[in-house]
Amino acid sequence: MQEKGNKMGKYVWSFLVILLLSAVAACKHEPELVIVEDPGNGGNPDTLIVNPHPCDPDSVYFNSQVLPILVSNCAMTDCHDAITAEDDIRLYSYAALMGSDIVTPGDAGDSDMIEVLTETGNNLMPPSEMGGPLSAEQIGILTQWVNQGAQNNSCTPDCDPTQFSFAANLQPTIELACVGCHSGSSPDGGVALETFAQIQAVALDGRLMHSLQGTGGYLIMPDNTLGLPACNIAQFQLWVNAGAPNN
Ligand code: HEC
Incomplete structure (x- = not known):
């Protein structure tokens, strides 16, 4: 009992310290994950999980919106993958993109990556024989992302009780x-709940749902x-019902 209390205390403190540090360092107004002991609850500890990076509908996010466009339209073999790297341009990751010198953060008008999307003839990217041009919506996403500062940003959608992707929904929760x-x-x-195999094992033997719900003793x-x-x-629960897949 004593040991658990200490551990939770440490846990809470480390998050409060992280919260404080990030508030001071970045002056951010985004909520961070906080697990608090709620003194108004008859002394019972309570849990409050706040989405650390909620998605702002006015922002374009590199990881969920920009990178998928680049990977499926530009970073293919014989184009801008790591090996072929046509014109020394690599478009398979944020670091590779920014190292390719075709983006001026904050200025789509001065960014070759945006300019080539609406060129004609041989200058158009992706080339028409490779499926170019991109759709107006895709071009809009890339343009807006550059104009918003071309950041390596990502967000976590608010919890949707019908979603149960291990990678997108469950693992982040377990990590937090x-x-x-x-x-x-x-x-x-x-x-241990660090790897998919470890988490799947407690899901399949029933201990995961029992522990999350406090049932079965x-x-x-x-x-x-x-x-x-x-x-x-x-x-x-939906994930366990589906057989705890690596989805
Ligand atoms: C503050 C520390 C702490 C956190 C955070 C925590 N656990 Fe635990 N967990 C424990 C302790 C301590 C035990 C051993 C409990 C006991 O004595 O039965 C345990 C036991 C378990 C067991 C094994 C139960 C059994 O008897 O076999 C599972 C499964 C489990 N936890 C899942 C989770 C999951 C999932 C989360 C996150 C949602 C979580 N735990 C978060 C401390 C923690």
Whole structure:
């Protein structure tokens, strides 16, 4: 009991410190993940998980919007992949793109990457025989992203209780809410939750849902809290029902 309290204390503190540091360093107004002990709850600890990077509908995000366009239209073999690198231009990652010297952050009008999208004849990219030009919507996304500063940015969509992708929905939750105690050489409860295989194993033997719901005689997880928000638990349940795939 004593040990668990200490561990949770450390956990809470580390997040509060991260919160404080990031607030001071970046003066950001984005909410961060906070797991708080709620003193107004009869002394019962409570859980509050706030989306660390909610998606702003007015922003374009590199990871979910720009990179998929580049990867499927530009970074192919014989074009702008790592090996062929036509004209020394590589478009398979943020670092590669920015190292290719075709983007002026904040100025689409001065960015070759944007200019070639609407060129004619041989100057058009992607070339017409490779499926070019991009759609007006795709060009709009790339243009807006450059004009917004060409940042290596990403966001987390708000919890949707019908979504249950391991990579997009579940693993981020586990990383935020579980890995602090369930990692390393002596994870709490003897359960490590760092890899897909480890998480899938406790999903398939039933311990994951029991722990998330506090049923079957299991302590509710995260330990010392009232549990995850219902929406997150619903996502885990759908995933387990589907056989805990690596989706
Ligand atoms: C503050 C530390 C802490 C956090 C955070 C935490 N756990 Fe635990 N977990 C424990 C401890 C301690 C135990 C051992 C509980 C016991 O004695 O039965 C445990 C046990 C477990 C077990 C094994 C249950 C059993 O008896 O076999 C599972 C599964 C589990 N946790 C899943 C999770 C999941 C999923 C999360 C995130 C949603 C989570 N835990 C977050 C501390 C934590």
